[in-house]
Amino acid sequence: MRDALGSVQTVLVLGGSSDIAVATVRSLAAERARTIVLAGRDPDRLAAPARAARDAGAETVETISFDADDTGSHARVIGEVFERHGDVDLVLVAFGVLGEQERSLEDPDAALGVLRTNFLGAASAVLVAAHRLRAQGHGTLVVLSSVAAERARRSNFIYGSSKSGIDAFAQGLADELAGDGVQVMVVRPGFVHTKMTEGLEPAPLATTPDKVAEAIVDGLRRGAHTVWAPPPLRYVMSVLRHLPRPLFRRLDL
Amino acid sequence: MSPPDSQATAAATRNGTGDARLLTGWGLTAPTRATVHRPRTADDVAAEVAARGGRGVIARGLGRAYGDAAQNAGGLVLDMRGVDAVREIDLDRGQVTVGAGLSLDRLISLMLPLGWFPDVVPGTRYVTVGGAIAADIHGKNHHLHGSIGEHVVSLELLTAAGERITAGPERNADVFAATLGGMGLTGVIAEATLRLSPIETSHVRVDTERAGDLDDVLARMQDGDDAYRYSVAWIDCLARGARLGRSVLMRGDHATVDELPAAERERPLVAPPPARLAAPPWVPDGLLRRSTVSAFNELYFRRAPREERGRLEPLHAFFFPLDAVDGWNRMYGSRGFLQYQFAVPFGQEGALRRALERLSGARVASFLAVLKRFGPHQRGLISFPLPGWTLALDIPVTAPGLPGLLDELDELVADASGRVYLAKDSRLRPDLLGRMYPRLDEWREVRARLDPEGVMRSDLSRRLALAPGAPVAA
Numbered sequence: 001m002r003d004a005l006g007s008v009q010t011v012l013v014l015g016g017s018s019d020i021a022v023a024t025v026r027s028l029a030a031e032r033a034r035t036i037v038l039a040g041r042d043p044d045r046l047a048a049p050a051r052a053a054r055d056a057g058a059e060t061v062e063t064i065s066f067d068a069d070d071t072g073s074h075a076r077v078i079g080e081v082f083e084r085h086g087d088v089d090l091v092l093v094a095f096g097v098l099g100e101q102e103r104s105l106e107d108p109d110a111a112l113g114v115l116r117t118n119f120l121g122a123a124s125a126v127l128v129a130a131h132r133l134r135a136q137g138h139g140t141l142v143v144l145s146s147v148a149a150e151r152a153r154r155s156n157f158i159y160g161s162s163k164s165g166i167d168a169f170a171q172g173l174a175d176e177l178a179g180d181g182v183q184v185m186v187v188r189p190g191f192v193h194t195k196m197t198e199g200l201e202p203a204p205l206a207t208t209p210d211k212v213a214e215a216i217v218d219g220l221r222r223g224a225h226t227v228w229a230p231p232p233l234r235y236v237m238s239v240l241r242h243l244p245r246p247l248f249r250r251l252d253l
Numbered sequence: 254m255s256p257p258d259s260q261a262t263a264a265a266t267r268n269g270t271g272d273a274r275l276l277t278g279w280g281l282t283a284p285t286r287a288t289v290h291r292p293r294t295a296d297d298v299a300a301e302v303a304a305r306g307g308r309g310v311i312a313r314g315l316g317r318a319y320g321d322a323a324q325n326a327g328g329l330v331l332d333m334r335g336v337d338a339v340r341e342i343d344l345d346r347g348q349v350t351v352g353a354g355l356s357l358d359r360l361i362s363l364m365l366p367l368g369w370f371p372d373v374v375p376g377t378r379y380v381t382v383g384g385a386i387a388a389d390i391h392g393k394n395h396h397l398h399g400s401i402g403e404h405v406v407s408l409e410l411l412t413a414a415g416e417r418i419t420a421g422p423e424r425n426a427d428v429f430a431a432t433l434g435g436m437g438l439t440g441v442i443a444e445a446t447l448r449l450s451p452i453e454t455s456h457v458r459v460d461t462e463r464a465g466d467l468d469d470v471l472a473r474m475q476d477g478d479d480a481y482r483y484s485v486a487w488i489d490c491l492a493r494g495a496r497l498g499r500s501v502l503m504r505g506d507h508a509t510v511d512e513l514p515a516a517e518r519e520r521p522l523v524a525p526p527p528a529r530l531a532a533p534p535w536v537p538d539g540l541l542r543r544s545t546v547s548a549f550n551e552l553y554f555r556r557a558p559r560e561e562r563g564r565l566e567p568l569h570a571f572f573f574p575l576d577a578v579d580g581w582n583r584m585y586g587s588r589g590f591l592q593y594q595f596a597v598p599f600g601q602e603g604a605l606r607r608a609l610e611r612l613s614g615a616r617v618a619s620f621l622a623v624l625k626r627f628g629p630h631q632r633g634l635i636s637f638p639l640p641g642w643t644l645a646l647d648i649p650v651t652a653p654g655l656p657g658l659l660d661e662l663d664e665l666v667a668d669a670s671g672r673v674y675l676a677k678d679s680r681l682r683p684d685l686l687g688r689m690y691p692r693l694d695e696w697r698e699v700r701a702r703l704d705p706e707g708v709m710r711s712d713l714s715r716r717l718a719l720a721p722g723a724p725v726a727a
Contacts, residue, residue, distance in 0.1 A: 001283070001285075001321065001326070001712050001715050001716035002283050003282075003283060003679060003680040003716060004280060004282035004283050004320060004321075004589065004591050004650055004679030004680045005282075005591075005650055005655060005656045005659075005679075005680050007656065007680070009683075009716070031656065032682065032683075087326075087715065135327060136308070136326055136327040137285050137286040137287055137308070137325075137326030137327030137328070138283075138285035138286065138326040138327070138712070179275060179286070180286050181275055181284055181285040181286035181326060221650075221656075222588070223588065
């Protein structure tokens with residue numbers, strides 16, 4: 001159960017090897033989280049995150065195979081976690097791919113791959129998890145979006161549009177589930193130094209997985225609907241969002 | 254005006270479909286959704302328990318437990334307020350037999366004009382008899398008379414297995430001891446017979462004194478409490494250093510008719526008035542910040558007489574000061590608040606002092622900090638009171654650093670062989686439960702016998718794994 005101060009006890013992470021997920025799990029395990037299920041496409045890559053969760057205080061840590069693109073398997077894979085562990089207090093949807101914009105522009109299949117994982121895969125997983133949480137009468141869904149969801153930028157609009165999709169989807173679902181005891185929190189990190197962004201030029205206000213985890217844990221305490229990491233990005237993006245098109249184009253973002 | 258009812262205030266959002274509702278405790282934290290049914294009779298209750306779904310059932314009264322004791326996410330919650338029949342009044346023995354959903358408010362309104370008052374009342378009269386027994390509540394007379402469990406002649410328990418068990422101090426004493434303070438997890442209490450005390454007036458004769466620091470107040474209570482039926486100290490949790498633990502000690506007894514002013518002797522028994530004020534429906538978050546609470550505490554302490562003897566106070570003002578404000582729990586802001594109440598045994602005054610130092614040092618704003626001396630009575634297997642001291646304070650959940658602070662206090666309390674009160678809890682670390690409640694395993698054995706399938710369940714029981722081994726919900 002989630003307690004009065006927003007701490008959770010049982011956590012399912014879809015995309016358990018993501019750096020942000022690893023940092024978040026570490027923070028949650030340092031509080032009340034004792035049962036943690038890490039799901040990912042390649043279970044070998046979950047061994048280190050599982051160790052980190054145990055070191056942080058988790059007692060039961062399980063790694064399972066989960067393919068975001070195989071949406072047909074989501075109900076079974078996620079359902080089995082609920083059946084094995086009883087109530088799940090928090091489901092963190094952290095998987096995603098960045099893609100290569102240059103390549104995707106030339107190769108529609110590559111572009112569709114990004115959209116399939118980040119939007120269709122995430123929407124499917126979110127719906128399956130929401131269904132389970134609703135049945136148990138409580139729970140929190142945390143969906144990793146991105147500042148890129150806020151306004152499509154020339155340099156990464158394919159990734160950005162996939163995040164826009166899941167962001168809008170999750171925001172709408174949050175309203176649908178109000179009154180069901182299920183919270184949906186959308187997280188919009190800016191540029192985060194992770195495996196996914198290795199070798200890329202950091203954007204202004206670049207942050208770290210630990211900082212994002214901190215923002216997530218703080219958001220859980222506050223019962224927040226949308227969390228920005230770092231928080232000032234909210235205002236930066238608000239300005240960018242309202243910039244007139246000709247000016248926005250000249251920014252070369 | 255209707256009496257305060259946290260089911261109206263707490264279930265801020267309704268989803269509109271059938272009888273599914275969001276429920277919270279009095280602290281308004283961690284809402285979960287359950288199906289709420291409202292039985293009218295013990296037979297209705299039995300039928301509801303028999304027909305419960307896979308996520309079990311729990312009884313709920315007036316929702317005054319601060320945390321998640323009367324919530325059952327995804328399952329069934331029985332709103333017991335309809336099971337409120339007054340079945341028997343025995344004025345010779347001073348006993349009443351009532352439905353568990355009857356509120357102490359109604360019981361008092363009924364019995365006070367006849368010259369009887371419940372033996373034990375908590376800080377609010379808006380609790381049900383069933384809830385009072387399930388939490389084994391204590392009042393300002395615990396040092397002499399123990400908790401409500403000492404004054405229950407018998408109770409009727411409807412178990413998950415479909416049994417109706419009559420339990421009391423002699424009959425089915427093990428079931429009785431597990432049900433007192435058992436947080437509703439041994440079965441649904443449908444009915445109870447309570448002892449009342451004769452009173453001559455609806456006034457209390459109160460002696461008030463100020464104590465300059467913690468040692469002072471502890472000494473005054475240790476030496477003087479037994480001369481008073483009722484005793485409680487209001488403690489300033491923001492005072493530090495030499496003034497740590499400065500308090501206003503209030504002690505008294507029921508006034509007799511000849512102690513009343515001549516004009517009131519004609520009509521000495523007056524039932525308490527309903528709540529007069531209502532907290533506004535919307536309160537700006539952060540209203541109760543440290544500066545406002547600090548100013549209030551200073552004023553309260555200064556206003557209290559240094560020493561005053563024999564002031565007459567109406568019963569309700571002495572016992573239920575906060576009942577005058579309908580829905581005062583909203584004053585702590587939209588994210589709610591919690592109450593931290595712990596007890597440590599006599600001889601562990603050092604732990605009490607360290608806890609107070611940590612709380613005052615952290616500057617967590619609290620109006621209502623109450624210090625009380627518990628007596629020797631311990632009947633319930635997981636009842637809260639133990640012979641020693643108890644401190645209770647309300648804290649908004651937004652207080653900075655609160656999770657870590659309370660975790661530290663838990664350790665300190667457990668190390669001192671103390672415990673926190675489950676009826677107030679909304680955030681305890683589950684692994685400390687066994688250390689705080691040494692008879693937990695005995696309780697679990699009785700519960701496992703009464704409810705082998707683990708049907709009686711609440712968010713509290715899930716969060717603290719109070720009754721492990723129960724099958725995982727489908």
